[in-house]
Amino acid sequence: MSEPVALKLTAKDFKSDQEVRWCPGCGDYAILAAVQGFMPELNIPRENIVFVSGIGCSSRFPYYMNTYGMHSIHGRAPAIATGLSVSRPDLSVWVVTGDGDALSIGGNHLIHALRRNVNLKILLFNNRIYGLTKGQYSPTSEVGKITKSTPAGSADAPFNPLSLALGAEATFVARTIDSDRKHLQSVLRAAAQHEGSAFVEIYQNCNIFNDGAFDQLKEPATRDDHLIRLEHGQPITFGSAGQFCVVHPPGGFGLEVRETAGTPADEIVVHDATVTDPAYAFALSRLPGLDLRNTPIGVFRAVDRPSYDSVVQEQVATAKAKVTETPEQQLAGLLASGDTWTIL
Amino acid sequence: MTKQIRQLDRVVIRFAGDSGDGMQLTGDRFTSETAQLGNDISTLPNFPAEIRAPAGTLPGVSSFQVHFADYDILTPGDAPNVLVAMNPAALKANLADLPRGADIIVNTDEFTRRNLTKVGYATSPLDDDTLTGYVVHPVALTSMTVGALAEHAVSKKDAERAKNMFALGLLSWMYSRPYESTLRFLERKFAARPELVAANVAAFRAGWNFGETTDSFSVRYEVKPAKMQPGTYRNITGNAALSLGLVAAGVRSGLPVFLGAYPITPASDILHELSKHKRFGVVTMQAEDEIAAVGAALGASYGGALGVTTTSGPGVALKSETISLAVALELPLVIVDVQRAGPSTGMPTKTEQADLNMALHGRHGEAPVAVIAPKSPSDCFHAALEAARIALTYRTPVILLSDNYVANGSEPWLLPDVESLPDLRVEFATAPNGEDGTFLPYLRDPETLARPWAVPGMPGLEHRIGGLEKADKTGDISYDPANHDFMVRTRAARIETIPVPDVEVEDPDGDARVLVLGWGSTYGPIGAACRGLRQRGLSVAQAHLRHVAPMPANLGEVLRSYDRVVIPEMNLGQLAHVIRAKYLVDAIGYNQVRGLPFTAAELETMLEEVLKNV
Numbered sequence: 001m002s003e004p005v006a007l008k009l010t011a012k013d014f015k016s017d018q019e020v021r022w023c024p025g026c027g028d029y030a031i032l033a034a035v036q037g038f039m040p041e042l043n044i045p046r047e048n049i050v051f052v053s054g055i056g057c058s059s060r061f062p063y064y065m066n067t068y069g070m071h072s073i074h075g076r077a078p079a080i081a082t083g084l085s086v087s088r089p090d091l092s093v094w095v096v097t098g099d100g101d102a103l104s105i106g107g108n109h110l111i112h113a114l115r116r117n118v119n120l121k122i123l124l125f126n127n128r129i130y131g132l133t134k135g136q137y138s139p140t141s142e143v144g145k146i147t148k149s150t151p152a153g154s155a156d157a158p159f160n161p162l163s164l165a166l167g168a169e170a171t172f173v174a175r176t177i178d179s180d181r182k183h184l185q186s187v188l189r190a191a192a193q194h195e196g197s198a199f200v201e202i203y204q205n206c207n208i209f210n211d212g213a214f215d216q217l218k219e220p221a222t223r224d225d226h227l228i229r230l231e232h233g234q235p236i237t238f239g240s241a242g243q244f245c246v247v248h249p250p251g252g253f254g255l256e257v258r259e260t261a262g263t264p265a266d267e268i269v270v271h272d273a274t275v276t277d278p279a280y281a282f283a284l285s286r287l288p289g290l291d292l293r294n295t296p297i298g299v300f301r302a303v304d305r306p307s308y309d310s311v312v313q314e315q316v317a318t319a320k321a322k323v324t325e326t327p328e329q330q331l332a333g334l335l336a337s338g339d340t341w342t343i344l
Numbered sequence: 345m346t347k348q349i350r351q352l353d354r355v356v357i358r359f360a361g362d363s364g365d366g367m368q369l370t371g372d373r374f375t376s377e378t379a380q381l382g383n384d385i386s387t388l389p390n391f392p393a394e395i396r397a398p399a400g401t402l403p404g405v406s407s408f409q410v411h412f413a414d415y416d417i418l419t420p421g422d423a424p425n426v427l428v429a430m431n432p433a434a435l436k437a438n439l440a441d442l443p444r445g446a447d448i449i450v451n452t453d454e455f456t457r458r459n460l461t462k463v464g465y466a467t468s469p470l471d472d473d474t475l476t477g478y479v480v481h482p483v484a485l486t487s488m489t490v491g492a493l494a495e496h497a498v499s500k501k502d503a504e505r506a507k508n509m510f511a512l513g514l515l516s517w518m519y520s521r522p523y524e525s526t527l528r529f530l531e532r533k534f535a536a537r538p539e540l541v542a543a544n545v546a547a548f549r550a551g552w553n554f555g556e557t558t559d560s561f562s563v564r565y566e567v568k569p570a571k572m573q574p575g576t577y578r579n580i581t582g583n584a585a586l587s588l589g590l591v592a593a594g595v596r597s598g599l600p601v602f603l604g605a606y607p608i609t610p611a612s613d614i615l616h617e618l619s620k621h622k623r624f625g626v627v628t629m630q631a632e633d634e635i636a637a638v639g640a641a642l643g644a645s646y647g648g649a650l651g652v653t654t655t656s657g658p659g660v661a662l663k664s665e666t667i668s669l670a671v672a673l674e675l676p677l678v679i680v681d682v683q684r685a686g687p688s689t690g691m692p693t694k695t696e697q698a699d700l701n702m703a704l705h706g707r708h709g710e711a712p713v714a715v716i717a718p719k720s721p722s723d724c725f726h727a728a729l730e731a732a733r734i735a736l737t738y739r740t741p742v743i744l745l746s747d748n749y750v751a752n753g754s755e756p757w758l759l760p761d762v763e764s765l766p767d768l769r770v771e772f773a774t775a776p777n778g779e780d781g782t783f784l785p786y787l788r789d790p791e792t793l794a795r796p797w798a799v800p801g802m803p804g805l806e807h808r809i810g811g812l813e814k815a816d817k818t819g820d821i822s823y824d825p826a827n828h829d830f831m832v833r834t835r836a837a838r839i840e841t842i843p844v845p846d847v848e849v850e851d852p853d854g855d856a857r858v859l860v861l862g863w864g865s866t867y868g869p870i871g872a873a874c875r876g877l878r879q880r881g882l883s884v885a886q887a888h889l890r891h892v893a894p895m896p897a898n899l900g901e902v903l904r905s906y907d908r909v910v911i912p913e914m915n916l917g918q919l920a921h922v923i924r925a926k927y928l929v930d931a932i933g934y935n936q937v938r939g940l941p942f943t944a945a946e947l948e949t950m951l952e953e954v955l956k957n958v
Binding site: 016018045046047048049050052055062063065066067068069070071072073076079080081082083084085086087088090091108109112312315316318319320322323327328330331332334335336337338339340341342343344 | 577595604623624625626636666803811
């Protein structure tokens with residue numbers, strides 16, 4: 001095989017001619033720029049890349065990418081993208097969705113795409129609010145959240161998107177933040193390299209209806225003490241001076257945060273994204289508190305499992321391999337199968 | 345003893361028993377033997393939705409009716425000449441359909457006090473006057489089967505289960521059927537258990553020999569082969585024919601068929617059938633729900649496959665939003681609705697034509713689609729090809745309205761020559777179509793009004809499509825009032841102007857004043873009723889719609905050339921409503937929604953009244 005030709009694409013090549021129409025200051029701009037900046041790295045011709053979205057602010061994304069794209073209907077992007085990906089394994093298929101689109105109206109399709117391990121890269125922009133419909137609470141909004149539709153506070157317990165994805169046994173699960181371009185692109189890179197479903201939650205600021213939702217993770221004064229930056233093979237320590245660490249207490253089911261001082265080094269959990277049992281990544285996903293303290297970002301889980309696409313295509317290839325006739329001959333044989341009789 | 349042999353031109357037999365008695369299989373085998381003999385055939389299975397309703401109860405009765413003749417027939421028959429009743433429930437559930445004089449073969453072993461009580465018989469109908477006027481043949485089917493298998497190495501239960509083969513053997517003798525195909529079938533079916541092959545073959549032969557020797561059957565019947573068009577035939581159900589039609593559409597278009605489906609009665613058999621044909625490149629996906637099923641099919645179409653989804657009414661309701669998206673995206677999509685009795689879960693194993701309104705109008709916004717309805721089991725093959733042709737040529741969703749009657753009914757099918765099937769090859773867009781080298785995804789073919797099908801992977805044609813209203817030609821998002829008006833009208837026009845064949849009128853006498861207009865599965869009963877009237881010297885014309893949207897261009901003229909138009913439908917008048925609105929014709933509806941097809945007799949009676957009053 002010859003070396004792949006370097007396409008020498010740039011971020012500009014991935015900008016469509018459409019005017020971007022998100023609200024000024026929306027976190028989506030930063031994500032769009034990060035994705036457009038990252039795409040050339042894939043070295044995949046633009047025509048072999050497809051962005052599929054549902055409905056919501058984030059779902060306008062495909063219009064701004066100079067690739068193939070479909071802005072579909074609310075919640076259904078994973079289902080539509082599944083049909084596309086399975087029948088066209090040569091394509092790189094990306095799904096862009098939001099917390100309402102993916103977790104409320106489209107929850108069923110999301111979990112089933114993940115359990116099947118369809119070869120999709122799913123980017124969930126989580127702003128914990130409905131933006132396009134002007135400010136109702138979403139399935140990731142905090143309990144008690146006061147919004148237009150919940151003047152007395154929301155009574156719903158929220159979903160933790162990563163816990164949900166891990167419960168569906170997603171093979172790749174990661175989290176990143178709109179404002180941290182470098183980290184965002186590192187996660188996209190890992191997702192793109194993953195064979196099968198890659199689920200990426202991106203904390204995204206809606207400056208109109210839920211401004212500052214993730215400020216603790218962004219402000220220089222607080223972010224280092226709140227964020228846990230997961231690195232495969234590294235002990236999990238965090239804090240401005242590395243003063244916190246994650247341990248697995250004996251007898252407990254999950255993980256806990258301790259002060260590094262006073263914790264024996266061999267008790268600090270060494271992050272391993274390849275652990276087969278999703279329980280470990282699930283425990284990581286449960287660390288953050290309501291105030292976003294102890295929020296892990298990075299790749300929680302990346303395990304190998306054959307993609308749905310590859311299994312389906314292999315079945316077809318196996319069946320076709322035995323065929324020696326033309327399709328027309330095969331069809332004639334099929335039509336005449338079973339008990340037939342001839343009238344002269 | 346020597347048996348008398350009597351010639352008949354037609355016979356209707358109904359096999360009825362408990363849902364675990366194997367009546368569908370028995371009927372199916374009898375049908376196959378009959379097909380081998382060269383009779384024309386039409387069959388109708390009737391079974392409960394419950395997989396195994398409590399044994400011996402009325403809800404648990406399953407039946408299979410087969411009509412065969414030495415001439416071409418159109419329906420499975422109104423009333424059975426012979427009922428095989430495997431238990432009291434089967435007798436009670438079917439007796440009302442039997443004309444006096446009919447033969448009834450009963451399995452006396454099941455007429456126990458307990459079984460009689462289960463269905464409310466205070467005394468055995470074999471002992472009182474319930475069956476006066478019928479020719480009753482009491483046969484101890486179970487015990488004779490068990491007796492015949494005494495030397496066989498099978499359990500008592502397996503021996504008892506073979507009683508349906510005893511019944512089949514008896515009926516095969518009675519109607520002089522060739523049985524080699526049944527013996528071959530048993531060898532295939534029980535290949536892994538040779539003792540069961542031997543037992544079932546022995547049970548079949550015991551039934552045959554019983555007929556030959558017993559005094560209770562003095563007459564043996566023959567029905568000569570029908571005069572049918574030369575060629576090779578097979579017996580086929582509508583669901584099987586529809587599946588093969590979709591495979592054929594894949595072969596003739598050169599596109600992979602992608603089926604997204606969620607299991608639902610009575611459409612699941614299409615999913616089962618297509619899942620066997622991977623060697624044709626057919627991909628089947630059992631989706632998480634009806635919405636995902638159509639979504640995946642649409643995604644596959646976007647990628648250049650022939651996207652198909654199969655379901656029944658409740659599923660179409662769920663798919664509605666995605667079908668509207670397909671209307672906006674202008675991509676090929678075939679939606680198969682095997683109609684069943686509704687609303688809601690309704691009667692899932694019974695037939696109805698009540699989804700026509702939903703197919704024509706059941707979407708938000710102005711979202712027209714093409715609608716096709718097969719008229720018989722074998723027509724499902726050609727209707728599937730036609731649905732694919734319209735979807736691919738005009739880049740539109742097409743709803744194929746089958747129903748439980750044609751889906752599970754069967755008839756002989758003259759196998760078509762593959763080369764004679766329509767050429768469905770399509771051209772994907774390969775080059776920019778704009779003046780300045782840009783690609784205009786909504787620049788239409790002036791003849792078909794279809795937009796280019798530009799599938800991902802083609803360099804230079806990268807573009808974005810979506811549910812938001814699109815500007816003419818460029819496909820860019822547009823809120824322009826005049827553009828929206830134009831696009832809505834264009835989407836309507838591109839369906840309305842699809843050329844479909846003219847509707848043909850069958851009026852052999854040429855002087856009919858009454859036209860019967862039908863659509864879909866009522867073709868057989870309406871045709872049989874019209875024949876009946878003509879045989880009695882009455883003139884009546886029949887026209888049948890396969891294309892319901894758009895309608896044939898000559899339909900208005902046809903309707904207006906008769907004094908009366910009658911529209912029988914298994915709904916409360918959905919086509920009649922459309923016809924009245926569209927053509928201002930004072931059509932009369934004839935409607936029933938019993939979950940059963942029309943009988944030819946009831947239509948004949950109704951039409952006779954209409955003819956009297958013209």
